[in-house]
Amino acid sequence: MSNIKLSLRGLSKSYGNNTVLQNITLDIAEGSVVTLIGPSGSGKSTLLRCLNLLEPIDDGAIFLDDIDISVPGLDANPIRRRIGMVFQNFNLFPHMSVMENIILSPTRTLGIDKSIARAKAIELLERFGLGDKAHSYPDQLSGGQQQRVAIVRALAIEPEVLLLDEITSSLDPELVGEVLDVVRELKAAGMTLVLATHEMGFARDTSDVVCVLDGGHIIEQGPPSQVFTAPQSERAQQFLQSIINSGRL
Amino acid sequence: MATTTSRRAAYEQKRKRRSIAVATVSSLIVVAAIVLLVPKMPRWDRVRHSFFNGERFWDSMPRLLHAFVLDVKIFAWCAPLILILAMLVAMARNSRSSALFPLRALTIAYTDIMRGVPVILWIYLIGFGVPGLGMDRPWNSPLIWGSVALVLTYASYVAEVFRAGIESVHESQRAAARSLGLSNWQTMRFVVIPQAVRRVVPPLMNDLVSLQKDVALVSLIGPIEILRQAGIDKSKFANFTPFIGAAVIFLCITIPLTRTTDYLVERERRRTTGTRVR
Ligand SMILES: Nc1ncnc2c1ncn2[C@@H]1O[C@H](COP(=O)(O)OP(=O)(O)O)[C@@H](O)[C@H]1O
Ligand SMILES: [Mg+2]
Numbered sequence A: 001m002s003n004i005k006l007s008l009r010g011l012s013k014s015y016g017n018n019t020v021l022q023n024i025t026l027d028i029a030e031g032s033v034v035t036l037i038g039p040s041g042s043g044k045s046t047l048l049r050c051l052n053l054l055e056p057i058d059d060g061a062i063f064l065d066d067i068d069i070s071v072p073g074l075d076a077n078p079i080r081r082r083i084g085m086v087f088q089n090f091n092l093f094p095h096m097s098v099m100e101n102i103i104l105s106p107t108r109t110l111g112i113d114k115s116i117a118r119a120k121a122i123e124l125l126e127r128f129g130l131g132d133k134a135h136s137y138p139d140q141l142s143g144g145q146q147q148r149v150a151i152v153r154a155l156a157i158e159p160e161v162l163l164l165d166e167i168t169s170s171l172d173p174e175l176v177g178e179v180l181d182v183v184r185e186l187k188a189a190g191m192t193l194v195l196a197t198h199e200m201g202f203a204r205d206t207s208d209v210v211c212v213l214d215g216g217h218i219i220e221q222g223p224p225s226q227v228f229t230a231p232q233s234e235r236a237q238q239f240l241q242s243i244i245n246s247g248r249l
Numbered sequence B: 001m002a003t004t005t006s007r008r009a010a011y012e013q014k015r016k017r018r019s020i021a022v023a024t025v026s027s028l029i030v031v032a033a034i035v036l037l038v039p040k041m042p043r044w045d046r047v048r049h050s051f052f053n054g055e056r057f058w059d060s061m062p063r064l065l066h067a068f069v070l071d072v073k074i075f076a077w078c079a080p081l082i083l084i085l086a087m088l089v090a091m092a093r094n095s096r097s098s099a100l101f102p103l104r105a106l107t108i109a110y111t112d113i114m115r116g117v118p119v120i121l122w123i124y125l126i127g128f129g130v131p132g133l134g135m136d137r138p139w140n141s142p143l144i145w146g147s148v149a150l151v152l153t154y155a156s157y158v159a160e161v162f163r164a165g166i167e168s169v170h171e172s173q174r175a176a177a178r179s180l181g182l183s184n185w186q187t188m189r190f191v192v193i194p195q196a197v198r199r200v201v202p203p204l205m206n207d208l209v210s211l212q213k214d215v216a217l218v219s220l221i222g223p224i225e226i227l228r229q230a231g232i233d234k235s236k237f238a239n240f241t242p243f244i245g246a247a248v249i250f251l252c253i254t255i256p257l258t259r260t261t262d263y264l265v266e267r268e269r270r271r272t273t274g275t276r277v278r
Helices: A044-051 A076-080 A098-109 A114-127 A143-155 A173-188 A200-206 A224-229 A234-245 B007-040 B044-051 B054-094 B098-116 B119-129 B142-168 B171-179 B184-221 B226-237 B241-272
Strands: A004-015 A018-029 A033-037 A059-064 A083-086 A161-165 A192-196 A209-214 A217-222
Touching: A004 A044, A004 A192, A018 A044, A018 A059, A018 A192, A018 A217, A033 A044, A033 A200, A044 A161, A044 A192, A076 A083, A076 B171, A083 A143, A098 A114, A098 A143, A098 B184, A114 A143, A143 A161, A143 A173, A173 A192, A173 A200, A200 A224, A209 A224, A209 A234, A217 A224, A217 A234, A224 A234, B007 B044, B044 B241, B054 B098, B054 B142, B054 B184, B054 B226, B054 B241, B098 B142, B119 B142, B119 B184, B142 B184, B171 B184, B184 B226, B184 B241, B226 B241
Parallel strands: A033 A192, A033 A209, A083 A161, A161 A192
Antiparallel strands: A004 A018, A004 A059, A209 A217
């Protein structure tokens, strides 16, 4: 059994009286790929935002390497540098070139020398087939390229965990593959990944653990072979059936 | 294809020639109407003598230019102070920490009060009022307190421009910056404010051009700048031409100023964007 990297203990979150996450308990092993699936509005994005400390949680706790990172008032910035996040709409900074996007955080928050940060950025860009794009601006790139840049930007601060929130949902179908390839490569390199996705085939083939969310609850959790073929709960069966019917699996 | 001009290029060339022709003809008609009709007005001779008197124009020009130096100076020290103060106010107003609530309330009161009263009234109130307290030189100078009035009023306008710019930057940009471990302040400094400022350059220029003109209001509390010099010349020679001279001098500054910024904005846009819808 490998180390537990992230551990969520009875996590709850509501907006006003709308309870969005309820009693979420989940262990994420170092180097594993945990996939969140579930209908729209089930709380996948909110859960990822909570893990990145972009949203405060109401109850429960989040442990990173056995340290409680959900203590109110904790300085979140150093922790966010250990837990990277990539968003559905890329969220690149449009006024900065690809290179500037990537080296912003390393140079400003980690105090890394500019020339060193640049060299490392070039290395990452080349690794993901973007070697010639360092001086382009985000608006001059395709969606798939922008998303790969966003991944490189998150990797440049060398996070221990990477959160990916539906990173292929804004892409044209023919561009989805190039981004999923990047995720597969990250898995192969041993990165701990937590991702929300609607790409069911990808979830089945790549995940170590699949969690089905519905109405803020984890209604099913286990290895993909079990979740996709023999779900226990009735809601999970319905959800998977609807996916199969719509031809997405 | 082996043709020298494509069908589209030919079409666009034709269209361009046509619109240039239309623009030229319509401009000529307007100019001709003014040149031909205005002199037909019953009092045109008197107006021409008292407003468009070439001799008076060139006679007062050196004095006007000399006085204009003061306008430029006032503008030069007010504009940076305005931009700094306005940015501080806009940032305070956009702050999210609950500890800063009193500061937010203060900035709201400040912008409401400053914007709710005409600039000229603030110049009178501050420019006459504060020196009346009897402070020692140079702190009793109306020039200083008139400038203070300009800075305080204009900063409240410009703060609203900056605030609109800051609010127009989408929340997801902040989320991305924070997720990279940037602090709140770094997020503002490197991600939000650069985008906000780029977006508000046109309204910002609008306010700066207004400022360049409103600097002349300081003359009402004493300092001899261009408007006041023009008034002096007008009285001396009983002729309004110095005011035309002053207007021409203002235009010589404000028009290049606006053209240059338009050019810079366009260049920046071209640099950072991909294909563009026509
Ligand atoms: N900032 C917010 N304020 C209020 N409600 C929110 C906010 N963000 C998300 N929600 C609500 O939380 C629920 C879960 O949303 P989300 O996590 O985005 O779901 P998913 O990513 O699974 O589609 C939805 O009902 C949504 O309306
Ligand atoms: Mg979502």
